[in-house]
Each structure stands twice: as C-alpha cells, then as structure tokens.
Amino acid sequence: MKADSINISQILKGTTLKPKGEHYAVCWIKEKVKILEIDKRIYKNVSNSIFFIDPKYSWKIVKKDGVSAAGYILYLSKEILNEPLLNNLHINTVRLFNSGEIPLFKLSPGIEKRTQSILEMIDELLGSQLNHREDALLSLLNTFFIYCDGQCNIKTVITDTNAKTNIVYKFKNLVDKLVLEYHDVGHYARLLNISPKYLNECVKEILSVSSKHVIVEQLLMRSRHELKFSDKSIKEISFELGFSSPDYFSYFFKSHTGITPSVLRKL
Template sequence: MKPDSINISQIIKETTIKPNSNNFAVCWIKSEVDGIEIDEVLYKNVSNSIFFLDPKFQWKIFKKGNSTSSGYILHLEKEVLNNPLLSNLHINKVRLFNSGEIPLFKLSPGIEKRTQAILEMIDELLGSNLNHKDDAILSLLNTFFVYCDGQCNIKSVVSNTNSKTNIVYKFKKLVDKNIFEHHEIAHYAKLLNISPKYLNECVKEVLSVSSKNIVTEQLLMRSRYALKFSNKTIKEISFELGFSSPDYFSYFFKTHTGISPSSLRKS
C-alpha cells in the first residue's frame, strides 16, 4: 500500500468535518454523539452505528463537549477496497459505498467492544514502523468488514424508519440478553407481542436469514469464544449456554461448524 492510503482518527472534536479528499469514510460512532449531518440533513440517535460514506457525500459529526473519544473514522482510498484480500467481501459486492443510499450498521450488543479493539490496533499499527504492518492492517480491515457484514449486525439505511427494522433490532437485543436461558423463537416473539411467524418474516426481510439463524449465530459466537478463551469445561459451557446436556451441545456445535467443541479447543 502506498502511504496515506489508509488513515484513522478518533472522534474527539465537538464538530468533525469531512476532509477535502476523495477517500471513502467508515465512521464508527460509539456514544456521546448528538448526530451526523450528511448533505445538510441531520440524523440523530446514531450511537453504536457504523456509517459507510461515499466521497460524494459531505458530512459532519456533532458530539457533546467533552474530550473523550466517541469512536473512530477510517479514511480509505479506493485502491484499498480493491485489494485482493478485501475485494471479494460482500461489502464490495453490494457496492455499499456507492449504492445511492447511505448504508449503516447497528451493532449488536457486545460486538462494539471487538470493533473498538480492531480499530485501536489499526490506529496503533499505522503509527508504527513494524515489518509487515501493511499485511497486518489489511487483515484487521478484513476482520472489521466481516463483523460489519455478519449476521450479528443489522444493515439498514440512514433514512430508514421501517417498523420491521425496529422489531429486528429489539429482537437481537433480547437475544443478546436472554440467550443463556432461552433459545426458542416463540419466547422472543411473546416478549415483542408479535407472532413467531411475523417475527421470522421481519428478520428475513431485514437480514435475509431466519430468526432461528440469529439465535444459532449468537450461540455459536459465544461457544467459540468460551472454548478458545476460557478455562471452563465443555460441560460448564454447555449448561451456561442453556443446553440440556453436554452431548446435545456437542451435537449442536458439530452440526453447525463441522467440528466438535473439543477439536476447536485443541486447534
């Protein structure tokens, strides 16, 4: 990569304005932000969101008057997105940056911590002189975009007030909160005062997957994390995640991943 093809900055100023450049921008807004103005239209309630902004858009971010960081802004030249490591990602296939809309992702609870960690590492690497830092940065960008494109996030557009999108976002928050006790779609539909059939219809329309798939992905994500980064036994993990037995947990995990929990732990 050539110098300055990737830049990153924290959102610290009370008003952050798009620089005079033709770079694409990825804005991760964590919190403490009053709104983002895009082509003179102000959008509020944007905390815990990621925006993908084509160079054609003029934008400003307004934050509350304190010195803490409210997120990051990634500036990317087109050549970066065309890199072979990134070019096959869904993020490019659907042309998020120039689709005529302003795509955003509302991050699921818990994912924002991983997002922040990835962006912090990119920031650190950009300021270093380490060997092979370009490869490391591209790998982190790939991971970042995979999270953005994953089923743990809700893709929408900035002007979208569709009630189905709101239902899906509430559903995903409930799943994150209750996944340890409840795996049944009927339970979440009851909490939302809708039928399981309508909940599934909403999820399919917004995310193009089934509502059961959302529960499955959450269970797999938490399973992988516990298996790789904790000292808990497989039995402890299975009961903590609400499975009726370690055998059923192992069956579930192998069915969806192709490997057993013990094999993942050894890898």
C-alpha cells in the first residue's frame, strides 16, 4: 500500500476545497455545514449524510461559524478500491465512484455513531506506526463500506426526488426508532399510510431486499451488539428487543445466523 493511498481529515476549516490529485473523496458530513458545492451546484441540508465523489468533480464544503468539527473527509486511491477485500463489495459493483451521479447515504442515528467510530479509528491508525496497520485499515474500510452498502442505510442520489426513495427513507427511520416494539411490516406500512405490498415494492426497488429483511437486519445488529458488549442475560436482551420469550429469540437468532445467542457469546 502506497503512503498516500488513504488519507483522512476532519472538516475543520471554514471552507474545505478539493485538494490536487486523483483521490476519490468520501465526505461524512455530521452537522453544521452551510453548503456542499459540487461542480458549482450548491446543496443544502446535507447534515448526517455520506457523499461519494469521483475525482473528476470539483467540490467544496462550507462550514457554519462557531463549529469545531463537522465531520470527516476520507481520501481513497483507485488502488485501494481495487483491493480484493473491497473490490467485490456491492458498493463497488454499483460503481458509486464513477457513475454520472453523486451518490449519498442518509444515515440513521445508530449507524451515524458507528460510522464516526470507524472514521476516528482510521484517523488514529494513519497517525500510528503499529504492526499490521495496513491490514487493520483495510478491515476498517471494509466494515465502513458494509455499513454503507444498503443493508443498514439508504442509497440514493442527491438529485433524486423519487417518491419511492422518500418512502424507504421514512421506513428506515421508523424501523430505527421503533424496532424494539414492532417487528411486523404491516405496522410500518400503516404508519406510512400505504399497503405492506407497496412498501415491500418500494424497498425491493431501492435496496434490493424485502421490507422484512430490513427489520431482521436491524434486530440482528442490535442482538449481536448486546450479546457481545453487555452483561445482560439472554432473557433480558430478548425482552428488550421485543421478543415474546427467550426461546423465540433464540429460534429467531439461530435461524438467521446459524448459531444460538449463547454460542455467539462464547466466540
């Protein structure tokens, strides 16, 4: 890996401009950004988003006054995107970095926190001389892209006003807020004033998965986190996640992962 294959910087300046070079830019805009300008086109209300920008575009980010840091910019060479660990991801197969559009991901609050943690670790590793640093960086990039890959987040383009995209984005936000209480697609469809069939049609078109899959992925992500990083009993976790019994939670978890919750805890 070349020394300049990966770079990262916080959005600290009042105005951050595209640097010279042929690096792809991944801009995670946390908050308090006045505008994002890409090829002289101005975009507002861009907080809590990730933008993927091809080197052919000129761009700048203008931050609001009085804000210390408003996110990160990750610079990646083509060499890095062609690494075997990253090359086969869906994020590359849909050509996010070389299409004629400017792709973005709108992040739910839970995913936003994980994204920030990953970028902070990349920043820390780039400033270190640790053994196996390159392997760790690639692993973090892989994790970052998986979170952005459409399973946990919404893929769209900043020029897209498609009604189906808006429905899916609202659905994802509702799942993020209410998944501990509601596991049924029908409940979310009622909140959106549409039929479950139409909701599933929208999700299939935008994310290439079913509505139920989105709910299941959110439950599995939260399950794994609680099982690995909390001292709560499996019974406590099952009820907190909205399951009717620990037995049903164990059945659900094993049917989707191949292992029981108790086995995961031992790994």
